[in-house]
Every structure is written in structure tokens, then in C-alpha cells.
Amino acid sequence: MFSTTIFIVAAISYFRITDALTFHERALSPTVQIPSPEYVKLLNHSILFYEAQRSGKLPSDNRVPWRHDSALQDGLIINNDLTGGYYDAGNYLKFTFPLSYTIFMLSWGGADYIEGYQLANQTNYLRNQIKWATDWLIKAHPHPSTLFVQVGDLGVDNNYFGPDSNIPIPRPCFQINETNFGTDAASMAATAFASASHFFNQLAQSKAGNQEDSKYAETLLMHATQLYNSSHNIFPYSRYQTSVHAVEDAYASTDYMDDLILSGVAMYRATRNITYLDQSLELYKATAGISSHSEPLGWDNKWGALYVLFAELMLDSPDHSEALERRIDAENYLDNIVSGITVNKTNGGLLFWDFFSNSNSNQNAMSASHLLLSYSAKVLRPLSEKSSDKDTMLTKIKRYEGKLFIHQLDYIFGKNPINQNYVVGELPNSPKYPHSASASGFKTLNEAIKNPSDLSQAHIIYGAMVGGPSKNDSFSDILLDWTQAEVALDYNAPYQNVLAYQVMFNPKSPFYVSDIVDSNNQDEKPKTVSSPVPLWGIVLAVVLPVLIFISLFTFLLIRRRNQKDTEKEQSSSRNNIDQEERTIRQLGVDEFRSSGSTLVVI
Numbered sequence: 360m361f362s363t364t365i366f367i368v369a370a371i372s373y374f375r376i377t378d379a380l381t382f383h384e385r386a387l388s389p390t391v392q393i394p395s396p397e398y399v400k401l402l403n404h405s406i407l408f409y410e411a412q413r414s415g416k417l418p419s420d421n422r423v424p425w426r427h428d429s430a431l432q433d434g435l436i437i438n439n440d441l442t443g444g445y446y447d448a449g450n451y452l453k454f455t456f457p458l459s460y461t462i463f464m465l466s467w468g469g470a471d472y473i474e475g476y477q478l479a480n481q482t483n484y485l486r487n488q489i490k491w492a493t494d495w496l497i498k499a500h501p502h503p504s505t506l507f508v509q510v511g512d513l514g515v516d517n518n519y520f521g522p523d524s525n526i527p528i529p530r531p532c533f534q535i536n537e538t539n540f541g542t543d544a545a546s547m548a549a550t551a552f553a554s555a556s557h558f559f560n561q562l563a564q565s566k567a568g569n570q571e572d573s574k575y576a577e578t579l580l581m582h583a584t585q586l587y588n589s590s591h592n593i594f595p596y597s598r599y600q601t602s603v604h605a606v607e608d609a610y611a612s613t614d615y616m617d618d619l620i621l622s623g624v625a626m627y628r629a630t631r632n633i634t635y636l637d638q639s640l641e642l643y644k645a646t647a648g649i650s651s652h653s654e655p656l657g658w659d660n661k662w663g664a665l666y667v668l669f670a671e672l673m674l675d676s677p678d679h680s681e682a683l684e685r686r687i688d689a690e691n692y693l694d695n696i697v698s699g700i701t702v703n704k705t706n707g708g709l710l711f712w713d714f715f716s717n718s719n720s721n722q723n724a725m726s727a728s729h730l731l732l733s734y735s736a737k738v739l740r741p742l743s744e745k746s747s748d749k750d751t752m753l754t755k756i757k758r759y760e761g762k763l764f765i766h767q768l769d770y771i772f773g774k775n776p777i778n779q780n781y782v783v784g785e786l787p788n789s790p791k792y793p794h795s796a797s798a799s800g801f802k803t804l805n806e807a808i809k810n811p812s813d814l815s816q817a818h819i820i821y822g823a824m825v826g827g828p829s830k831n832d833s834f835s836d837i838l839l840d841w842t843q844a845e846v847a848l849d850y851n852a853p854y855q856n857v858l859a860y861q862v863m864f865n866p867k868s869p870f871y872v873s874d875i876v877d878s879n880n881q882d883e884k885p886k887t888v889s890s891p892v893p894l895w896g897i898v899l900a901v902v903l904p905v906l907i908f909i910s911l912f913t914f915l916l917i918r919r920r921n922q923k924d925t926e927k928e929q930s931s932s933r934n935n936i937d938q939e940e941r942t943i944r945q946l947g948v949d950e951f952r953s954s955g956s957t958l959v960v961i
């Protein structure tokens with residue numbers, strides 16, 4: 360007994376160690392077998408939104424019929440092909456810094472929730488979605504320390520609100536390089552490359568993966584390694600707008616330190632080379648006030664992601680106290696969100712950070728949701744399996760996966776004071792006038808200004824989650840109100856992660872579907888798969904056993920009486936009869952059960 364225990368313990372530790380040494384971590388397994396068709400549709404639509412944002416030459420399998428090849432001269436003036444990639448938002452500019460955040464987020468969700476994409480038959484679309492971005496990012500990174508960070512001119516672009524077939528030129532291309540660097544943009548691009556590399560490795564291991572995927576992962580890692588090295592070794596560290604003033608009015612960065620540290624975390628995740636994690640931890644600890652950030656996760660601010668990923672990646676670290684410290688930082692950040700200490704809510708319940716949320720509250724609500732769900736799935740649930748204090752763990756899991764998160768998603772889907780759904784193309788109360796030049800159908804900005812509610816030439820840009828409401832839950836569904844009604848790559852990324860999570864772990868549809876279609880599925884109780892039992896079934900279930908019992912009893916009685924009669928006539932032994940009776944009792948149940956239906960019919 361004792362030696363068996365030792366063997367099991369040894370075996371478990373062995374697998375732990377091999378686990379830790381395994382190059383690739385395991386993706387999460389779904390608990391749902393048949394996903395909600397509505398979540399599948401929403402996931403499909405979110406990917407479709409990115410396809411509507413494609414720049415360059417469109418592939419033959421393009422699914423957005425109203426989009427055309429566009430901006431085919433990008434990069435020509437500097438002799439560096441920069442065609443392709445995605446338009447950043449409602450207009451036709453391309454920005455590397457927020458794109459890197461988008462790639463990072465989509466790859467994070469893509470790697471962890473790949474089984475959800477599988478369940479929804481969306482894996483090939485996901486691959487193309489991320490690859491369309493990284494193929495361009497490769498073009499934007501022609502030398503180890505050179506990175507193009509913007510294509511197009513803000514002034515020129517803001518004066519154009521027309522179709523993709525007539526995008527105005529010139530489209531200048533702005534770069535950072537060895538002499539005019541930007542630590543944040545370079546390290547965030549390293550993070551994007553490393554995260555995408557990790558995703559493609561996970562993909563290669565999945566049923567939908569292939570050899571090409573792992574080769575592509577290697578290419579991406581090479582770019583990541585170069586940019587990681589540059590961003591850590593080009594001094595002084597700086598924000599990229601000091602080199603490229605053009606981004607000042609669009610995507611100026613607040614700080615480079617979060618990006619710098621995150622790049623090491625992403626490199627560690629992609630390579631499992633502990634040097635990267637150590638370098639990140641060293642920077643993290645050397646920076647004052649580093650564990651007390653409370654801002655929402657977004658294109659400019661990655662502290663929240665940093666806390667969560669540190670904790671996730673150190674979960675199995677042999678350095679228990681270090682691992683515990685990282686969990687404390689993460690839970691401090693997340694608990695303060697759940698209990699409303701570092702964030703407010705609108706009256707309708709949407710998470711709202713003054714300043715950060717003023718124009719894109721939906722993104723922040725979804726990125727916070729992503730962090731809560733990711734931490735719960737990858738830290739709390741594995742911990743709770745080993746924990747002796749299961750109740751505390753389960754309470755925490757419920758807190759992170761529960762009400763707050765559900766309210767955020769419900770709010771986006773229309774459970775809010777003005778019954779506004781915030782995803783284009785899904786419901787009658789979805790935004791009708793998203794700020795998207797290509798989808799609007801207008802030829803010029805003047806045309807749009809004159810008659811902004813003319814939908815006669817408009818196309819539906821399915822799956823785009825728009826910026827979101829004001830602090831008072833009001834929303835202006837107004838074409839030229841870019842603060843609230845704009846579509847953007849970075850908005851959709853955390854939202855899509857949350858959808859993939861729902862596909863895997865929530866068998867129920869969003870509230871608006873179960874309300875209308877599936878009225879049997881509405882109970883809030885945990886799922887116990889229950890098919891409704893009709894009345895006749897209940898009657899049969901009660902009557903049938905009674906009848907069977909009576910007939911069995913009668914049969915035995917008659918039989919016994921016959922036997923007794925026979926006993927009198929023939930002189931046979933009691934033992935034989937008992938033997939016979941016992942056999943009947945043993946076999947009887949089955950025999951009578953099989954003839955039971957005949958009995959009932961009679």
C-alpha cells in the first residue's frame with residue numbers, strides 16, 4: 360500500500376516535471392459538447408469583421424462581397440512593400456502599435472481557446488485572421504531595428520469618408536529605427552510576433568494544424584527575437600512618438616515599461632526559455648509602483664495583462680513564493696475590479712473607467728472580462744484541483760466567472776437602460792450607423808455630412824463591436840460620431856476572446872436568444888441535462904412496475920400451487936423445487952421485464 364502511494368506520487372511528480380519541461384503548454388478542454396449556435400454565429404461574425412477591415416489584394420475566398428483590393432501602392436514611395444494588413448478602424452489608416460495589441464489579444468485567446476474555435480468550426484478563419492495581420496507585420500519589420508508604425512496621413516484620411524476604391528494619396532510611411540527608436544512600439548511588436556508564434560505552435564498541435572503552421576511559428580519567433588533584442592538594447596528607452604510625431608494625435612503611448620516587460624513574458628510563453636521570464640521579473644521589480652496599476656487593459660496600457668500572464672506562467676514555478684507574489688498582484692488587480700474599488704459602473708452596469716472609457720467603454724469591459732475569465736480558467740481552476748481549501752477557491756472562481764462578467768456581456772448584447780445592442784448586424788437594436796467609411800456607402804465626406812442617416816448605399820459590417828455608451832448609458836448611433844460609433848480592430852479582440860470562451864464553457868445562448876427561441880433553456884440553475892417527461896411517461900413509469908410485480912407474484916403463486924399439487928401426486932424432493940424456485944426468482948425479473956410490455960398491452 361505504502362509503496363503504491365510512493366509510486367503514484369513519484370509518477371505524478373514525474374509528469375509535473377515533464378509538463379513543465381514540455382515546450383508547448385496544453386490548450387484548455389471544453390466542457391460544452393454542442394455549442395450554442397448563437398455564440399458560434401457571433402464568433403464567425405467577429406472574424407468576419409476583421410475580413411471587412413482587410414487592406415491590400417483580397418484573396419479569392421474573400422467573404423465580404425462589398426470590399427475591393429485597395430491601397431495597392433502602400434510602401435511604394437519608400438521601396439518597401441507595405442500592402443496588406445488591416446485598416447485600423449473606421450477609416451483607412453494602418454497603425455502598428457494598436458495592431459500589435461490586437462494580435463497579442465487574438466493570439467492569447469486563440470491559443471487558450473483553440474478547442475472552442477474547433478467546436479465552432481472557425482479554426483481556419485482564425486488562422487487566416489491572425490496571419491493576415493502578422494504577414495503584414497513581417498513586411499513592416501524589414502530590418503532587426505526598423506519597424507514601420509504608420510501608413511497614411513491623418514489629415515488626408517480624416518477628410519475622406521468614401522469607398523475603398525478611391526482611398527486618397529499620398530500615404531506616407533513612418534518608421535522607427537536604430538537612430539530614432541521607440542521602445543514601446545518595438546517591444547509591443549515583439550509581443551505580437553511572440554504571441555502569434557505561440558498561437559501557431561498551439562494550432563500546429565491541434566487537429567486543425569499542419570506543418571506549415573509550425574514553420575510559420577518559427578518565422579514569427581525570429582522577428583520577435585530581433586525586436587525583443589532591439590527594444591531591450593537600444594538606449595535611452597523612449598516612447599515612439601518622440602521619433603514619429605505623426606502618431607501623436609492618434610496612438611501616442613503613455614509609457615514604454617509595460618510593453619518592455621510584456622515582451623519578455625510573451626517571449627517566455629513562446630519559447631519557455633527562462634531567461635526571458637527572469638529579465639521581465641527583474642525589470643518588473645526594479646520599477647516603482649509597478650504592482651499598483653488599476654487602469655483597464657487596452658492598446659496603450661498592458662499592466663492588467665502583465666499581472667495575469669505572470670501569474671499564469673509562474674503557476675507551476677518551483678519558486679513558490681515568487682509564484683504566490685505574482686498571483687497576489689493579479690488578484691489584487693482583478694479583485695479591485697470585481698468589488699468596484701478601482702472602477703465605476705454606469706447605472707446600467709457597464710464597467711466604466713473615467714478618462715479611459717470615455718470613448719470606448721465596451722473595449723474596456725470586454726478586456727476586463729477576458730482577464731477575469733483567463734485567470735479563472737488558467738490559474739484558479741487548476742489550483743482548486745490541488746487545493747485543500749476548495750470552498751475558498753470555488754467562491755473565488757464564482758466571483759471571477761460570475762455576475763460581473765455576465766452583466767458586461769449582457770449589457771453589450773442589449774440588456775441596458777436603452778436596450779441598445781452594441782454589435783453591428785446582430786439584432787434589430789444593433790447599431791445602424793457604425794462609423795466605417797467603407798461600410799457606409801458614401802462617396803465623400805460632404806455627402807456623409809449632408810445626409811448622415813442615408814442607408815441606401817450602406818453595407819452591414821457584421822460582428823463589429825462599436826465603441827460604446829457614455830457614462831450615463833446614452834449612446835449616439837450617429838455615423839460621424841467616431842467616439843461612440845466607431846469600429847476598431849482593438850475593440851473586437853477581447854470581445855472575440857470572450858465569445859470563444861463562451862463557446863467552450865457555456866452551453867446556453869445569450870439572453871436574447873433563450874428569451875425568444877428556446878424557452879425550455881431559461882432556468883438559471885446549473886445545467887442538469889433534463890428532457891421534459893410527459894404525463895403519460897410518468898403514468899407508465901408508475902403503473903408498469905406495479906403490473907410487473909403483480910404478474911410475477913401471480914405467476915409464482917400459480918407455479919407454486921402447481922408444484923405443490925405435483926408434489927402430492929409425484930414423490931419429488933423439496934430441494935429440487937426450491938432449486939427451481941430460486942432459478943425462477945433469479946431469471947424471473949428479466950423474463951418478466953421482457954414480457955412486461957405484452958402484459959400492459961393486454
Ligand SMILES: *[C@@H]1O[C@H](CO)[C@@H](O)[C@H](O)[C@H]1NC(C)=O
Binds near residue numbers: 403
Ligand atoms: C458567417 O456569417 C456569414 C454572415 O452572416 C454567413 O454568410 C456565413 O455563412 C457564416 N459562416 C459560418 C461558417 O458560420
Ligand SMILES: *[C@@H]1O[C@H](CO)[C@@H](O)[C@H](O)[C@H]1NC(C)=O
Binds near residue numbers: 394399480
Ligand atoms: C462543424 O462541422 C461538423 C462537420 O462538418 C458538423 O458536424 C458540425 O455540426 C459543425 N458544428 C457547428 C457548430 O457548426
Ligand SMILES: *[C@@H]1O[C@H](CO)[C@@H](O)[C@H](O)[C@H]1NC(C)=O
Binds near residue numbers: 534535536538539602
Ligand atoms: C529613422 O527614423 C526617423 C524617424 O521616423 C526618420 O526620420 C529617418 O529617416 C529614419 N532613418 C532612415 C535611415 O530611414
Ligand SMILES: *[C@@H]1O[C@H](CO)[C@@H](O)[C@H](O)[C@H]1NC(C)=O
Binds near residue numbers: 504537585588589592
Ligand atoms: C541586439 O541589438 C543590438 C542593438 O541594436 C545590436 O547591436 C546587437 O547586434 C543585437 N544582437 C543580436 C544578437 O541580434
Ligand SMILES: *[C@@H]1O[C@H](CO)[C@@H](O)[C@H](O)[C@H]1NC(C)=O
Binds near residue numbers: 633
Ligand atoms: C534563452 O534566451 C537567451 C536570451 O536571448 C539566450 O541567450 C539563450 O541562448 C537562450 N537559451 C536557450 C536554451 O535557448
Ligand SMILES: *[C@@H]1O[C@H](CO)[C@@H](O)[C@H](O)[C@H]1NC(C)=O
Binds near residue numbers: 711712
Ligand atoms: C469613480 O467615480 C468617482 C466619482 O465620480 C470618481 O471620482 C472616480 O475617479 C471614478 N473612478 C474611476 C476609475 O472611474
Ligand SMILES: *[C@@H]1O[C@H](CO)[C@@H](O)[C@H](O)[C@H]1NC(C)=O
Binds near residue numbers: 829831832833
Ligand atoms: C449623457 O451624457 C452625454 C454625453 O456625456 C450627454 O450629451 C447627454 O445629454 C447625457 N444624457 C442624459 C440623459 O443625461
